[in-house]
Amino acid sequence: MNSSVESLIHGKNLGVSGKTLRALAHPLRMHLIAFIDEHGKINVNKIYRSLKLEQSLTSQHLRILRDEKLVLTTREGKFIFYSVNYSRIKRIVELLDGFFAS
Secondary structure (H helix, E strand, C coil): CCHHHHHHCCHHHHHHHHHHHHHHHCHHHHHHHHHHHHHCCEEHHHHHHHHCCCHHHHHHHHHHHHHCCCEEEEEECCEEEEEECHHHHHHHHHHHHHHHHC
């Protein structure tokens, strides 16, 4: 393994990366990201109503995506809108490609 990949394999880095990858690996969260991507910017009410999910379940999964910075939020009045954090997802894909290419 080359030294750049070896520097990535550090306990702290793997812990953070693992948490992010777990956030992405859940089927419902992947579905939420795809749904948000389709709409560009959408509020939580529209998400759970359109997908016929419970509000609490939707909020729980969105919180995990927010915590890992996979989605971005903006407040407009009393509504919070979600959008995909494309730069974060692109960076994750690049890191994974680099890791598996080594």
